[in-house]
Amino acid sequence: MASIKDNLEKVTAQLPGGVRLVAVSKFHPVEELAEAYEAGQRLFGENRAQELVAKAPELPKDIRWHFIGHLQKNKVRAIMPHVTVIESVDSVELLRLIEKEAARIDRTVDVLLQLHVAQEETKSGFSVEEVLEAGEAGELTEGLPHVHVCGVMAMASLTDDMDQVAREFDLVRRTYITLKDGAFDESEYFNELSMGMSDDWQVAVKYGATLVRIGTAIFGPRKY
Numbered sequence: 519m520a521s522i523k524d525n526l527e528k529v530t531a532q533l534p535g536g537v538r539l540v541a542v543s544k545f546h547p548v549e550e551l552a553e554a555y556e557a558g559q560r561l562f563g564e565n566r567a568q569e570l571v572a573k574a575p576e577l578p579k580d581i582r583w584h585f586i587g588h589l590q591k592n593k594v595r596a597i598m599p600h601v602t603v604i605e606s607v608d609s610v611e612l613l614r615l616i617e618k619e620a621a622r623i624d625r626t627v628d629v630l631l632q633l634h635v636a637q638e639e640t641k642s643g644f645s646v647e648e649v650l651e652a653g654e655a656g657e658l659t660e661g662l663p664h665v666h667v668c669g670v671m672a673m674a675s676l677t678d679d680m681d682q683v684a685r686e687f688d689l690v691r692r693t694y695i696t697l698k699d700g701a702f703d704e705s706e707y708f709n710e711l712s713m714g715m716s717d718d719w720q721v722a723v724k725y726g727a728t729l730v731r732i733g734t735a736i737f738g739p740r741k742y
């Protein structure tokens with residue numbers, strides 16, 4: 519069986535320059551994260567607040583944690599001291615709360631706006647219409663001194679139909695550009711397009727991903 523180090527090397531060797539890897543370590547024990555760290559990995563993604571809060575103190579301080587799961591409002595305070603990027607902001611209300619909690623501990627936090635483009639209803643995120651409307655209304659840019667909105671994040675449908683996946687990533691990319699040229703035209707931070715997982719990251723990269731979030735292809739299958 520290939521080691522975590524081998525898997526990391528294989529993936530990073532295929533990533534074009536400028537595309538960064540978030541190693542999605544959810545459900546994997548800290549020993550396995552430490553193995554990835556030893557191999558040079560510094561960006562890790564977790565999707566549950568409790569798990570992030572438990573793991574972060576066990577591992578080196580120069581790890582940059584990306585929160586990638588649905589974030590409940592009552593968990594924002596707990597993750598705030600640990601997280602570098604909250605990739606999964608799915609409402610204006612959550613964005614406001616993140617601002618408040620960041621201000622409370624006197625820090626600035628990077629976030630991405632999660633878009634819902636997949637067929638599954640269970641996935642969260644702004645619809646394309648919602649995010650564009652919020653952008654035009656100034657709700658994503660005004661009154662957020664402790665938040666840098668750095669771009670968008672999305673998941674494609676869980677399907678073998680790579681044409682469908684490509685259409686969804688293309689929609690994400692076009693929405694990102696509309697926001698970048700519109701609501702965020704004066705932002706120096708709005709530069710990130712986070713899309714692509716173990717089974718579809720090659721497609722995501724073709725559509726301009728700057729961050730790919732890969733779990734299974736690095737750590738193996740998760741034991742839930």
Ligand SMILES: *Cc1c(COP(=O)(O)O)cnc(C)c1O
Binds near residue numbers: 716733735
């Ligand atoms: C779990 C997860 C991933 C990684 O999925 P793999 O298929 O294991 O690569 C990426 N993004 C999000 C939001 C996830 O929850």
